[in-house]
Amino acid sequence: MFTDYLRFPLIKSGAVCVGLLATLLSGCDRGQSGALEPDPVGGPTVMRRLTESQYRATIADIFGADIPVAARFERELRAEGLLAIGTGEAGVSPFSIEQYDAAARSVAAAVVSEEKRNSLLSCQPQDEAVFDGQCAARIIDDYGLLLFRRPLTEAEQEKYLGAAQQASEQLHSFYAGVKHALVGLLMAPDFLLRIERTNKSATDAGRQQLDAWSKASRLSYFLTNSTPDRELLRAAGAGELDTATGLQQQVERLIASPRFEAAVRAFFADMLQYDLFDDLAKDPSIYPAFNSQVAADAREQTLRTIVDHLITQQGDYRELFTTRKTFLTRPLGIVYRLPVVTRNGWEETEYPLGSHRAGIQSNIDFLALHSHPGRSSPTLRGLAIRDIFLCQEVPDPPANVNFAVVQDPSNQAMPTARDRLTAHRTEPSCAGCHKIMDPAGLTLENYDGLGSYRTHENGALIDSSGSLDGPQFDDVDGLAQALHDHPETPRCVVEKLYRFAVGRDTVWDERAYMDYLIARFVDSGYRVPELMRTIALSKNFFAIDPDSGHGVTTEHASAVTEKGVRS
């Protein structure tokens, strides 16, 4: 996938061109709206827990993809509609600590194992039964920098070196000592939590800025869903992230890197609420085609479509709702009732015209996730369209509803969901919200609870007409176009992406900034990578409002900056 992207000529030709591109972007590519970034507003610093995917990617990037992470991760917290915001609110339960410990021990044991130690550790002791302080210090400094995303302080160096020595001596093994020091680094709050620190002296329009190390982390997790690499840490240590050119170089480098795809995937997996797949069950007697392979392939199908369209093709975000291009496996082909020639693996293909599929909202991941175990749900689907794609909140149902009028689905008087919901909507306290949710969801009634196409429910022809804030339509193609054309569609993805980037809800004073991002997004032809670039390069991305509660500076921050990167 990403190799396709590297064919994109501007990026491929390397650093010289990156500089040129940077000039182009800052100089004349402001687009027709001419939008300029308003003065930075910023918000609080955020202490964010690594997500499971970030933890795994971080370990893979630092130690190698074949290092096992043997742990069961706690379910992540969704706040304000995003797991990314939940990372700034979630606590760490005793269960999680047990699991982090298991993960840390499996990682550290693999790193010092006989087959790995020579390639992963920067030095070897003379005698592995004896502690070698110099070598241990090198290893701890090196991995300390990568794991804490900043150099260790002197006190920390001493602490972990002391731990290594004591463990070495007690266990009569240099490598056991290193292993336990690594476990300590992997259990430390500075690894598991991204603790953001500000640089008091660097102010911009009355706002503080993150310090260079915190900038590197924000950039890296936003643009690669993983930890800052050595080059980014070098740039942070050299003060390059505090200059426009230096920052631009790093942003271009990260966007051009193969790791960028992981960031786009992480954002859309969050936005599309894929964590709910953990709880997804379908009744096997009603949906025999459903199994965990289908569920996994369904998610991958949509993510592949998104990555292909947004990164490889540099496509217009809104076309995700109308595109017929997709990717299928054989297990998916069974549910879609489409032939898949490729025996194993993925096949790039197109939904045929007349197949009643267009856009990611007609993929089975979306349709199955927002359904019941034994049947579809126009209400859940309508709610998901509002909530996920349009950022429109629908209130919880009132508590004291009388549902008695709604009958059993097998009751032939009300064979279809539309009949049952129409009855339901006669209740005034329900009507307000159901009028918002149901008309979009009812158009998707042509898909059963798993997402297979159907024309009838309980023997009655399904009426798939619906509407979405004005436009009326008769089928899913109409819904696809309505989502494509809806003014909230681009606005919503901009808002979510920014909140994903900073790990918090937007603050009131950021309205002008959001308008700026939206104007730039429109100017770019609704290109999501360009939007991510705009966010990463904006002053607001690193701005901290010291009055907004959380943010506190540290003496620590400047102390480590002076030391620089010693790797």
Place this chain on the structure above:
Amino acid sequence: MKKFNRRTLLRGALQGIGVGVALPLLDCFLDTNGKAFAATGARLPVRFGTWIWGCGFIPELWVPTTTGRDYAMPEHLKPVEAYRDQLAILSGFDVKLDGVPNKPHVTGCLGLRTGVPVPNENVKAPTLDVLIGDQIGTATRFRSLELSTSGVQRSYSYRAAGSANPSEVSPLALYQRIFGEGFQDPNAMTFTPDTEVMVRQSVLSAVGDERRKLMKQVGAADRQRLNEYFTSLRQLEQQLALQLEPPAPVRGFVMPDAPPETSLDSEMGNVMENHKLMAGLLARALQCNQTQVFNVLLSDTASNLRRPGATTTHHTLTHEEPDDKVLGYQKDVAWFAQQSMLAWRDFLDAVSAIPEGDGTLLDNCLVLAHSDCSIAKSHAVEGIPIMIAGSGGGRVKTGFHLAGAADPITRVGLTVQQAMGVQVEKWGALSMETNRTVTDLLS
């Protein structure tokens, strides 16, 4: 609990390491009253747990028609007739909303457990199991164990908003967590402290030393979250500390077999099976003092239980099923409500199957069983059904039905906390605030 000092440890105080200590298994663990371990002189531990089932009840099938001791067992409580003397049935206690919007299936449950109704899942106080755990559960390997038997990974145990303790959903994973690595057979004939464990503990203790420095670096909200992190880290340190001491022998403890792989979903038959397996494992864990606090979630509060081949779940049925014209209630909903009570009987069977002292493990437990609402169709939080099982080692009285007469449900939570030794005089907020215990319960 004796806390190992890392530094003394590391100075080589434990040079005798590796020398096994033989532990005699005593025939007589009980004193003459049958109440205490003769070997250690310690009293049998008291345990606290909650057991939640979703979507309430059918009142006419559950609420006894009379109060006091000699009530007739209603239809849905018949499965637990054998436990009549060890049960207190509490009906008619209300969550008072004070204008807080009732988030269906959440506000009632969390109101009962925190004393403060909330319109979402952002609790404003810890749940009572955490408060009680801080009192009784700090010396065990696990501060608490959470289990969920219908495939839903959540729990209703919160130290603070944003940090619900996750539930184990798989019997096999639960088994491995309790009886896998790090478990010490209490009746092993020899004890050899593991140097590796000692090293691990000292490393964690070094990490924990960062607490004071970091707490100064972050704002108030994050300080609370960091505090949770360090509290959790301490639990892990303590698990390791316990592994360095010879465990107290437990009469009659038999290591359970590993359970089979099971289907982890909400189909009622699978749920019953998983629940039985997990209850059995929990009982064994309680017996050998791995934890003194637990939370079991039979079905989520918006219950996703279902019958095979049915298009509609328990929760959806409560809203969509018409009342049966002859019976006068929702027939399929009643089936799930009854199954829930059968599961409750299975739970009591599992806990009381373990002999302890001159009775069973159940006698030394206080289990608070409750739902999230009374009548699920309307999400009513008035009259949420509650049962208390076990006497908590003689700390509460059971064997009766009490009608709460619309009193705030916090009276029950307050009573239970006091019985478990929590220093609390009044509990709850606004109309839910109370200093009145349920005197019938107190011994």
